[in-house]
Amino acid sequence: GLVIFIICTILVIAYKTKMQFSKFLLIVGVVSIIVWLLSSLDFFQEEIFNAYMDRNDDLDKSMGENGGRLYRWRHALGMMITHPIGWSTPEYEYVHNFWLDVDMYAGLIPFVFLIISTSFAIKNQLALLKLKDNSFVAISFGIHICMFMTSFVEPILQGYATYVYFMFLIWGMQSQYLMTYKRLDTNE
DSSP, X not given: OHHHHHHHHHHHHHHXXXXXXXXXXXXXXXXXXHHHHHHHTTOSOHHHHHHHHXXXXXXXXXXXXXXXXXXXXXXXXXXXXXXXXXXXXXXXXOOSOHHHHHHHXXXXXXXXXXXXXXXXXXXXXXXXXXXXXXXXHHHHHHHHHHHHHHHHHXXXXXHOHHHHHHHHHHHHHHHHHHHHHHHHHHHO
């Protein structure tokens, strides 16, 4: 979660500064100083960091490195070919990857449709990034990056149905915003 937050923050700052190195460096420096001050004032609960550390220790002990994620991903890719309508395994309940979990529970056809939808969402996001200094794009970009990266490492489908619905909502909002922007741009 912390790594995703840092990556997302850096990418959103890069978008908002239009990749001007001096502005980017200044904003990253200011954000770093604020985070450092907050941490030195014990603003962040120590229990939160301890929970992350304990979780990482538990994940490293279970199924090898990465909490067994790489093993599960490789296994799921193999099962995708041999079990095109889905499968279950006593080894684990989820793959720690939203797309592969869909394949595991629903089969190859929903997986393909989800891959197509994801591709359109990424295409729309890249088109939106061409709009400069747009607050909606910056916010939706940050949310998109966080949700996309989290979907690769957490069991989103099984534990957070609302998360999946929200991700689809963001994709739809981005698509509609892009269509509206193109329509307004061509009418002027």
